[in-house]
Amino acid sequence: MGLPLNQRLGYSVGHVLNDLTASVWFSYLIVYFHQVMNFNNNLAGYLMLIGQVSDALFTPFIGYESDNTRGFCRLGKRKSWHLVGTICVACSYPFVFNDCITCSNAPDWSKFIYFAPFVVIFQFGWASTQISHLSLIPDLTQDENERVELNGIRYAFTVLSNLAVFGIFWLLFLVHGDKSDSTEKQLSSVDALKFRNLVFIVVGMGLVFSIAFHFIVREPVQHEDLSAAENAYADGYSTSIEKSTVLHSRMTWSCWLKTMQFYQIALVYMCTRLFVNVSQIYLPLYVTETLRLPKDTVAICPLVVYVSGFIASIAMRPINSILGRKASVANVLGLFFGVGACGWIYFLNEGNARQVYGAVVLLGLGGSTMLVTSLAMTSDLIANNVESGAFVYGAMSFTDKLSNGVAVVLIQHLHPCISCCPSCQGYYRLVLTFVPGGVAAVAFLALLTLLPSKIGVRSNNENALKKPAHGSEGDNSDSDEERRPLLGNRITQNTSIMNTS
Structure with a gap:
């Protein structure tokens, strides 16, 4: 039922x-x-x-x-x-x-x-x-x-x-x-x-x-x-963003720390979250203090960003089917939109301020595409190793939250005045151009390092817990294998949850 x-x-x-x-x-x-x-x-x-x-x-x-x-x-x-x-x-x-x-x-x-x-x-x-x-x-x-x-x-x-x-x-x-x-x-x-x-x-x-x-x-x-x-094991999976469901393979948290792709994708995910969050935080200040647009644009511009981002997230399904689940390729497409938005923002002034709506559309398209694909890459990295998927999600979440907090503190420290002054006008143009644009460039370099390998495929020395031979010490593994078919229909849920969220 x-x-x-x-x-x-x-x-x-x-x-x-x-x-x-x-x-x-x-x-x-x-x-x-x-x-x-x-x-x-x-x-x-x-x-x-x-x-x-x-x-x-x-x-x-x-x-x-x-x-x-x-x-x-x-x-x-x-x-x-x-x-x-x-x-x-x-x-x-x-x-x-x-x-x-x-x-x-x-x-x-x-x-x-x-x-x-x-x-x-x-x-x-x-x-x-x-x-x-x-x-x-x-x-x-x-x-x-x-x-x-x-x-x-x-x-x-x-x-x-x-x-x-x-x-x-x-x-x-x-x-x-x-x-x-x-x-x-x-x-x-x-x-x-x-x-x-x-x-x-x-x-x-x-x-x-x-x-x-x-x-x-x-x-x-x-x-x-x-x-x-x-x-x-199964209950422990809910200690992070998403809950993995069953014990299936043999990667532990220490194994992930020895895996190069773990750090590569963590860098991509962290840069993606920095791009999205810094843009969301400082866009209202940019449109009011730099472009001198009416105050209600602090509501209108984020609304446009979110609507365009939602459209991009819907379009990711057909895009992924065309690209054959090459998440890194789709991420490059999002980077293209995002960097284009940052460049457009830099050249805007009070005379052409209304063009900001075109720039924020690109900002929404780029940020949403990058975010969806980076989540998909994280899911691909975990593959069938759902027993330690919570650690991977938790590590990504930790780097996301910590890096965003540090970035905001640095931006506020570099502010030209303590509260508000005429110097603020050009400052937020620089922030929205070079911070999201810079982290997008770093994400692109990290993606280049992923091209020679397939995400989720690990070398033998990265799998610390190997399956023992039949009849050797590890007879318990046979009973593990007997149990896992009963749980097989639950393995793919981890990937489905992450892609949806």
């Missing part, structure tokens, strides 16, 4: 709160503290760094605890952690986008101390919700097609959530703007109400969907249908 429709739809909305808050976090945290709060640029960068590092450090801890706790209030262990995460996000996130309570006139360093705990609590809650929601998929259904479908519906709500954030913010400018406000090019303290309303709206919407998730979705009772050792 298949998973009921209400369970599928209930599951699909369980990550909406995370999607909404993450969209606001990456798109508007820096611009809010820079232009609205007139906050010290270095301290704003440190807030972003604290959030990224916290997320990276919390992920494996929460995954391990989620596997080894019994849950509370009859919710099940996954939904229990999801509820904890939801409460943490809802209670902490609004404080990040509101002025310091009783200390609005305090120096920036004291405000930093005020905001930092809310950022850490938010990232803890965000990671708790993400990991528990992803690890619930294999618990809900054993059918491979249903798992892929759950990820597909989940991704659809991610798209809708991002579109909702930018659309709502645009409407807030229309509703709260007056004649004098519409002629103002830069955001300022008078726009604090718009950000505050945006955050309250997205948190309220997210809570509605989270409540629906908890009322509709029933977490199944786990049955010990595998041996204890296999369950230990």
